[in-house]
Amino acid sequence: MPCKNLKIVCFSPTRTTRRILDAIAEGIGAEQLEVIDVTRSDRVPESCECAGDDLVIIGAPVYSGRIPLTAVERFKVLKSCGTPVVPVVVYGNRAYEDALVELTDLASEAGFKPFGGAAFIGEHSFSTEKTPIAVSRPDKDDLGKAREFGRFIAAKLAAGDISGVDIPGDRPYKERSPKASASPISNDDCQLCGACERVCPTAAIAVGSLVETDPDKCIFCCACVKVCAFDARKLEVPRLLEVSQWLADNFSECREPETFI
Ligand SMILES: Cc1cc2nc3c(=O)[nH]c(=O)nc-3n(C[C@H](O)[C@H](O)[C@H](O)COP(=O)(O)O)c2cc1C
Incomplete structure (x- = not known):
């Protein structure tokens, strides 16, 4: 059963998951590749049927040991009758806990047939110069x-x-952390270029004569912080600054990718 049609399905606000999936796809070397990237709300297809002779690689980042709710919702467009699938999670060098088993279960519930899985490491969304966490991962080795x-x-x-x-992973999955109503903010260096608005996966940002962010829509993915060419967007939420410091202090030892096949 050689692979003719490969589909990459992903949610990846800061693109580390996407880079891993692209590299896996390169290794597979399928005749045809289709990418269904549901990171932006306006790119989510109404439905996505996968055929039995397709191969699907589905990937998402780990948020608090789980798959982000936004990704769970968007992956619901996927339907299949037995398409082989490989779920992949990417995490920021702390732990992936129940995320890979959750993504595997999501795929099974949508009718896919999981036959492998992997957890790779990506630069932590909260990583900054002051609190570096898995900087520049995935690297060449990854x-x-x-x-x-x-x-x-x-x-x-x-x-x-x-x-x-x-x-690996537990069922029932670990409880989701309650979501605080907060968001990154733009400082005086902001040039109102709109890059943050364009990358926001939840359409939480509106750029006009100033930058407005809806704190209830923000999922703290930090895509807006990382994309800002003027270094004008910061996640200065006190609780998250504490978390970033804790991560930088305690998870500096490089973890290695784990693959299951
Ligand atoms: C809200 C939030 C929670 C996170 N929770 C975890 C976690 O539990 N464990 C971990 O190692 N990394 C965690 N991360 C880091 C991301 O999993 C990591 O940066 C990943 O590479 C981001 O993927 P992306 O580039 O595809 O968006 C978290 C990031 C965010 C924004």
């Missing part, structure tokens, strides 16, 4: 391992083997 994982996926599929594998 991307090499992602391509190698892609080759293993292709070989397993070519052998006609889509048997499931054990995925």
